Amino acid sequence: MLEWLRGVFTDPAVLSAIKVTFEMAFASTLISAVLGVIIGLWLQNHEFAGKRVVVRVNRTLMGVPPVVIGLLVYMLTMRGGPLGPLALLFTVKGMILAQVLIITPIISGMVFSYAESAVPAIRAFAKTMGADKRQTDRLILSELRNEIYFCIITGFGRAISEVGSVMLVGGNIKGHTRTMTTMISLLKSQGIYSEGIGLGLLLLVMAFILQTLSDSVRKEQIRDENY
């Protein structure tokens, strides 16, 4: 067993897939976290015509099939597409773009939902304390830190497990854009199961770690509900 695991995780192709996966997942989650938190909190704090439609569109995008986003990014980044000159197709950057489009609505939608229920009370409290706008904004971020953390973990979990869009945009090029999930998919189609299982196990371990982190955040939230 150990020999087999050692064999799997010393394979340069596997190591490259792990590296690309984490590079893509971290970068896309970081960008999406910044965008998602800003959009979610901005939406909560502003009233404008069509806000309900915007919220509904955001919620729709939270559940959009990744392969659809993959196709959209593929068409945008292909040679004749509007982003063609940027040469993003079949690159990690292109995959990050697709992931950002998938994850940002998830994070912004979740942050908006949490903010809708918590922020009015925080703002009212800040007002009674005499906090200015900057202090109020800082307080909101601080008070929602557990929720925001949970949203980001969810986004990262989505990024690390994605197949459809990265396959389309990245092209699953060995040593370049191949991720753990697209490699598993390829290995399965080639009938090579051992490396696929090894990568699958690693993804499961990652999912377990993410779940553990999420649970610790949830425990904190349950405690806060005792207010």
Place this chain on the structure above:
Amino acid sequence: MRITELRKKIGKTDLYIKDLKIESGLIHGLVGPNGCGKTTLLKLIMGITGPDSGHIDYEGLKPSDITMMSQRPYLMHANVYDNIVYPLKIRGMKIDQSEIDCLMERTGLLQIKDQYAGSLSSGERQKLSFLRAVVFRPKMILMDETMSNLDQDSEELFKEIIRERHDEDGSTWLIVSHQWDAMNELFDKVHHMDKGRIV
């Protein structure tokens, strides 16, 4: 502070204050049945909600000079002590540790100052909220049923501290209460409300 022609409709509450003067330096009581608009009036004064029409003349008071304690206080995700000193920190005011310790000791919060605020009982939350409001010595304090979860001794202690602060700072208090008999001795002036009107 003078409130004139103030109107606000929220749900069933139809608040209309034709003319109300809240003289500074007094402890005012605001009494009336449930749903008559007392909390709405405090929120309007605090600026948490805006009026449909009408005017509040603060007569020189800045928003940061006023604070409000609600029946269900918001407690920050922090320990008791950090919650209490929060208004001092955001104002850049010096923390007088001996004064804070003394207040916490009197209210029984000193022993639990490192405890997570979310785990406090309802009475302890009200004590925390009370200290957090008085610690920075605001010029006007609005209290919305903040003594409802207190035992007799704590209620007496609150009244004692209110009287002390009022005498020391000349602060203005507007206290919403249902406990008319118990609170009457504290009030310099009482305003009765019914169906959204001062009667």
